[in-house]
Amino acid sequence: MTIKPGDIVGRKSYGCDVIFKVCDIEENRSEGKTVLLKGINVRLLADSPETDLVLMSEEEVEKDRQVFARRFKASGKIMTSKKRGSLSRQGSYGFMQPGRVLHLDGDSEYLKLCLKEYEKMGIKAFGYEIREEEQYKHIKRLLRETKPDILVVTGHDGLLKDSKDLDDINSYRNSYSFIQSVKEAREVQPSLDELIIIAGACQSHYEAILEAGANFASSPNRILIHALDPVKACIKAALTPIDKTFSPEEISKLTISGINGIGGLQTRGKYRDGAPKPRYKYKQGGDIHEV
Template sequence: MFKVGDYVFRKSYKKDVLFKIDSINRQQIVAIKGVTYRILADANIYDLVPAGGLRSTLNERDAIEIIEKNVNKVLEEHKKLDNKRMRKTGKVLHIDGDAFYLNVCLKYYETLGVDAVGENIAEALQPIKVKELIEKYNPDILVLTGHDALQKDGKEDAIESYKNSKYYIEATKEARKIRPSSEQLVIYAGACQSYFEKILLAGADFAASPNRILIHALDPAFIVERIAYCPFYKVLEVTEATKYIVTKGGISGYEVLGKSRDGGPIL
């Protein structure tokens, strides 16, 4: 009936999000990943319907239009910067549990002129690998993301109700052991419906998801661009940091200082 790689919708959620089948067990429970939203879920195979030729929902197509407009706005802002002086923007280490999303984000970092390196690390391994990768790349900005989900009847204040939030929390704590302050390292962590409050408490500067909603795969990239291009002496307000994210209310956090530095004139 279904196989790994098929695109599907969930009937019980009124076909709200397009998923791709990641695995199917003997009990006919299917692990599914969002195609454009950073959600991971389990579904009974009988709750699924084929997506046919569809590769996006109406909401997801609307998101594509928003992304295109926002990219153009960012690039217009960059054109207004003083191009007669050298400029060093913040370096990003993007650790992602999903290889496809990682590559999408890296593509957009390049488009937006953000200096970024990426590592595809499963969420459960991120707490183990994060310090090693920070030492290797010495970033100014760290992204810890992948997939997550809050159980349908789960309690928002219970860590066991979340698929992967505990890994983002532990990875953030590990990162802070070697980069204790946001002046040394700005951290974004989380994915769809993540345990926002606990991630911030662990030491993140920005996190998902205060309203326990789905976030778009590219939301972390738009946050990062704001931080990377903000001058080091300027406080980046949360409203400015989240200005271009696709999912309004999906990410929030604290004010931080920017990571961009201007140099001497280009001769």
């Protein structure tokens, strides 16, 4: 069996518990081929010997997708009811103004999915595909250009193989990059109320990202998080009224990974009611921008 970039695979030694796409293949004379993998449904980055990989069938991939789809649909019902509640408060005279979002993502496919969710909920979002290790270089400029209420910094992460010290930031693939991005953002806006920051991916160093200045971060129990979990947290922030706060426990009811996947601090919402309703509409939702 020959593995090539773009193939959908599972790791035999892990019982194929996570389905991956092959990103890259590195060849070493003594160790053979090492394959770089990214999760299809989870924000996990991993590597594996080629000999440990098996190609996944279309049926297996679809079964995995449906498992996540069912979980996502359940949380989506809660989100939709929140939006309906906002609309009912306005009546025919008023209008809703959710928080404005800047979303940086290391994965272009995930970014497109995220922007669709923002658009579905009527949230104005600016999306940029930037590699995790490069995101911090663009944070300040993008914050000043887009002036968001909420910043999402995500992509892929994961514990390095054989990592034993979970306190050590060097045990993580991209957590240090997320920390740098959060610190850069807090130099522009230090207040947790003025700028809500949601950062991290699968197995990220939760404590260090929070200490850097994030309102919410992954992953308290170093578990895998779904591709859209950061978006769920962001939508909660965007649709919670400005005069109310929301808790990590409320976020956990919306995400697939729950409180073990994303945690953080009590935070003030960014939603405002407005009146009268504008006569002329403009397209809402996100666009992918060049860096």
